[in-house]
Amino acid sequence: MDLRFGDSKPTDEERAAIDTLLGPPESSWEGADRSDADLRWARGGREARERRDLLLPGLHAVNDRIGWISEGALDYLCRRLTVPPAEAYGVATFYAMFSVKPRPATVLHVCTDLACAAAGASELCAGVEARLGLGSGVSVERSPCLGLCERAPAALAVKAGDPVRTAVSAPATVERAVLAASSPDSAPEEPPAALAVPQAGRAGHEELVLLSRVGVVDPASLDDYRAHGGYTALRQAFAIGPAGVIREVTDAGLVGRGGAAFPTGRKWQATASQPDHPHYLVCNADESEPGTFKDRVVMEGDPYSLVESMTIAGYAVGAHKGYLYLRGEYPRALERMEHAIGQARARGLLGDDVLGQGYAFDIEIRRGAGAYICGEETALFNSIEGYRGEPRSKPPFPVEKGLFGKPTAENNVETLVNVLPILTMGAQAYAAIGTGKSTGPKLFCVSGSVDRPGIYELPFGATLGELLDLAGVRKRLRAVLLGGAAGGFVRPDELDIPLTFEGTREAGTTLGSGVVLAFDDTVPLPRLLLRIAEFFRDESCGQCVPCRVGTVRQEEALHRIVDRTGAAAASDIALLREVGRAMKDASICGLGQTAWNAVESAIDRLGAYE
Amino acid sequence: MTLIPLGIPRRLLEFTIDGEPVRAPEGSTILDACRSVGKDVPTLCQGDTLTPKNACRVCVVEVEGARTLVPACSRKAEAGMQVQTDTERARHSRKIVLELLASSVDLSTTPEVAGWLKEYEAKPDRFGPDAARLNEEPKVDNDLYVRDYDKCILCYKCVDACGDQWQNTFAISVVGRGFDARIAVEHDAPLTDSACVYCGNCIEVCPTGALSFKSEFDMRAAGTWDEPAQTETTTVCAYCGVGCNLTLHVQDNEIVKVTSPHDNPVTHGNLCIKGRFGYQHVQNRD
Numbered sequence: 087m088d089l090r091f092g093d094s095k096p097t098d099e100e101r102a103a104i105d106t107l108l109g110p111p112e113s114s115w116e117g118a119d120r121s122d123a124d125l126r127w128a129r130g131g132r133e134a135r136e137r138r139d140l141l142l143p144g145l146h147a148v149n150d151r152i153g154w155i156s157e158g159a160l161d162y163l164c165r166r167l168t169v170p171p172a173e174a175y176g177v178a179t180f181y182a183m184f185s186v187k188p189r190p191a192t193v194l195h196v197c198t199d200l201a202c203a204a205a206g207a208s209e210l211c212a213g214v215e216a217r218l219g220l221g222s223g224v225s226v227e228r229s230p231c232l233g234l235c236e237r238a239p240a241a242l243a244v245k246a247g248d249p250v251r252t253a254v255s256a257p258a259t260v261e262r263a264v265l266a267a268s269s270p271d272s273a274p275e276e277p278p279a280a281l282a283v284p285q286a287g288r289a290g291h292e293e294l295v296l297l298s299r300v301g302v303v304d305p306a307s308l309d310d311y312r313a314h315g316g317y318t319a320l321r322q323a324f325a326i327g328p329a330g331v332i333r334e335v336t337d338a339g340l341v342g343r344g345g346a347a348f349p350t351g352r353k354w355q356a357t358a359s360q361p362d363h364p365h366y367l368v369c370n371a372d373e374s375e376p377g378t379f380k381d382r383v384v385m386e387g388d389p390y391s392l393v394e395s396m397t398i399a400g401y402a403v404g405a406h407k408g409y410l411y412l413r414g415e416y417p418r419a420l421e422r423m424e425h426a427i428g429q430a431r432a433r434g435l436l437g438d439d440v441l442g443q444g445y446a447f448d449i450e451i452r453r454g455a456g457a458y459i460c461g462e463e464t465a466l467f468n469s470i471e472g473y474r475g476e477p478r479s480k481p482p483f484p485v486e487k488g489l490f491g492k493p494t495a496e497n498n499v500e501t502l503v504n505v506l507p508i509l510t511m512g513a514q515a516y517a518a519i520g521t522g523k524s525t526g527p528k529l530f531c532v533s534g535s536v537d538r539p540g541i542y543e544l545p546f547g548a549t550l551g552e553l554l555d556l557a558g559v560r561k562r563l564r565a566v567l568l569g570g571a572a573g574g575f576v577r578p579d580e581l582d583i584p585l586t587f588e589g590t591r592e593a594g595t596t597l598g599s600g601v602v603l604a605f606d607d608t609v610p611l612p613r614l615l616l617r618i619a620e621f622f623r624d625e626s627c628g629q630c631v632p633c634r635v636g637t638v639r640q641e642e643a644l645h646r647i648v649d650r651t652g653a654a655a656a657s658d659i660a661l662l663r664e665v666g667r668a669m670k671d672a673s674i675c676g677l678g679q680t681a682w683n684a685v686e687s688a689i690d691r692l693g694a695y696e
Numbered sequence: 697m698t699l700i701p702l703g704i705p706r707r708l709l710e711f712t713i714d715g716e717p718v719r720a721p722e723g724s725t726i727l728d729a730c731r732s733v734g735k736d737v738p739t740l741c742q743g744d745t746l747t748p749k750n751a752c753r754v755c756v757v758e759v760e761g762a763r764t765l766v767p768a769c770s771r772k773a774e775a776g777m778q779v780q781t782d783t784e785r786a787r788h789s790r791k792i793v794l795e796l797l798a799s800s801v802d803l804s805t806t807p808e809v810a811g812w813l814k815e816y817e818a819k820p821d822r823f824g825p826d827a828a829r830l831n832e833e834p835k836v837d838n839d840l841y842v843r844d845y846d847k848c849i850l851c852y853k854c855v856d857a858c859g860d861q862w863q864n865t866f867a868i869s870v871v872g873r874g875f876d877a878r879i880a881v882e883h884d885a886p887l888t889d890s891a892c893v894y895c896g897n898c899i900e901v902c903p904t905g906a907l908s909f910k911s912e913f914d915m916r917a918a919g920t921w922d923e924p925a926q927t928e929t930t931t932v933c934a935y936c937g938v939g940c941n942l943t944l945h946v947q948d949n950e951i952v953k954v955t956s957p958h959d960n961p962v963t964h965g966n967l968c969i970k971g972r973f974g975y976q977h978v979q980n981r982d
Contacts, residue, residue, distance in 0.1 A: 088864075089866065089891065090867075090890070090891035092882070092883075092885075092889070157882075157883050160882070160883075170859075170866030170867075170869075170891065171882035171883075171891070172866055172867055172868055172869040172880070172881050172882045172890065172891065173859075173866060173869045174882070175869060175871060175880070175881075175882040175883060176869030176870050176871045176880075179871045179872045179873070180872070180873050182873075186883070457873070474869075474870065479750050479767070479770055481772075623874060623875065624874065625874070626873070626874040626875070627873055627874065627877075628850065628870070628872070628873055628874045628875065628876075628877035629751050629850075629852075630750075630751050630752070630753050631751070631752050631753050631754075631793050631796055631797055631849070631850075632753055632789070632792065632793060632796065634850070634874060634875055634877070635796035635797065635799070635800050635875065636792070636796055637874070637875075638800075638828050638875045639796065639799075639823055639827065642823065642824070642826070642827060642828065643823075646824070661822065661823070664788070664792060665792055665796075667788060667789075667792075668788060668789045668791075668792035668793065668796075670764070671756070671764055671765045671785060671788075671789045672753040672756045672764070672765050672789040672792075672793060673753070673764075674750070674751075674753075679764060
């Protein structure tokens, strides 16, 4: 590839950040100073191009060290990986957490999404912005959901350096958020993950299946994990073989928990039977749906369970490499997962010979960088591969052509950890939990107007009312948002909806990823809908017209009618319906197809503008 | 002797379009099949020399059993498929897509779009006077061609033509996200600071006139561009031994732009800077 690079040079700091990730360059063909030997032969091309997937980690390395990505740094990274600078620039500008313009080393992300907005995020934002103006050394950025809804309002400070430092402030006050941003090292420690599980330590906790270890085991200790039943499922998997695992998972009736509810056994079977090799396993931990934080709590509270279940899934589908695509805004989950994977590797539970069974499997973590769309499976593949995180058109489906064009099984964190009880309890016992069509336990992310927000584990089939009672729903409930921004609203008189895939479908709504956001009547609905529309406008990748322009037109119309009702809003509501229908029908991926769902349900079910 | 490659015989798939049985060779798209039976489906981002990107969604059709509409340009035909090209649902999406584009992008030089807007009764004005537009100024930073991104529908064709589908220069990319996404070179620099080799193959595939010859841009600005008065002559480029076909567009005895036939089995409409822009010597009459 004959690439043209600019003349800008990286600073020593930028060069060091990239070289730490990639190792020093071997020749001028890779970005080192030119020597006589370089003029005699050219090398690097194909080899370097095969490392294209290190582009995103490389951008992270620079952004983590410096706080932004300069022309010189981007050019140097491109030389190292033989990536065209224009493409790398396209990738760098795709992600919200990167900046290609100079900015202060510290960035304070203040969440302005649904749960936080209801908990006073706009006052927090205004207060923080007033305190941290120009010259404060902190750049304040309004952020989509940070996945800390149980402790709303939330803020995340990221201070670039070596190493990068982060601090979470939640529930945040102006004082605490400013402290976190100005000195992340001295900010108070985050509360343990178990605090996000109100059921932990209470009566009935032993009966929990997925959350039984959260708050009980030391998330750093592999021994503790094994003492609490860890790695029995993997042993069982080796005993019954890959086909046996797939059979158990199929018989258990496990379906994907990310929102699409696709049968996991079928996905694994389809991947395992592909003749093309290698096969890949990808765990989607890019949990970005506003109101969702279950995967974070699992990874922070019980990280080894994800390592074990990824190993089992990899074994079942015939993969030797698993990628964990972790949300960029989850510093503690990253740290815990890195530690857990390192420990497992050191103890022979990952690596060339897992548990001495002759099966090789390893996990690599890839960090997202602030793009909701990368939770879409094919966009996630593009993101890992070092391209813009835009969804691919299907077919071909990932089981046939997924990551690096190879057969890939992609599963959500919650889906994967369900595999452990399936193997330890047996498919039949597992399938006995829940209802006939929705089997097993389900995690729900409850936040908003409740006394005990957090992650709740209930068998499928519990009603919305039961869940809200458990969480201590407050009085004057006005609406409940099921499934997050891509989900739908239900009324307070619909609390008998059974929380199953078929039950919510029958009721004309969706379970989505398990978000249950309660709003009381003090929250102005039109503002909430406007925020949802803003979210989709910001997060649309821009690839297809219905979503790229449709989300903008949706936001404009909602803006016009934010203070209107009845006949004054009617023409814009008709417009919204028409645009929404086209977005649902003609968008490439689920983002555009669901961008109108919540607004539609608010108009039709809640009568938001009547 | 001219050899015409016939390829491996392909199986014929039988399916229906608008209730009528059609047969199409395996591997062809719904759009290919539609066109082979004389049905027109509007397309914008589809290019005859490029892999379909299916980004514009104006070609959506209804397929029995599919949850959403499918893009005719990229979806492969399958045996037994029941395709409906003109249902109310498909027409609705096409209409909205045209309205969304026409309300945000300058489509004044996009061929055929005026007819489609009329056919689908699209009313781009109904999004109000404050509807966000691209609001881009033409980028005139070299003597050969102009990038007027106010006319860009982000079809990705120029990026694909510049990248690994044809030119392998990789000078441009989609930059930014969502409504703010634009086509740009690295660091939003002028073209002259980029990897561009001025082959003009991006202009060849641009469906909206966002990319145009400087000569065309200037004549349009001066009001002297007169397409019906132009003649097109296909000849052979005299610069090197490859012998690419050039189609010279001539107005008032002056070459005003150069294209290349897409059905040329060697070059598929691609040229280099010399064939595309190096025609001035023809016009030196001294």
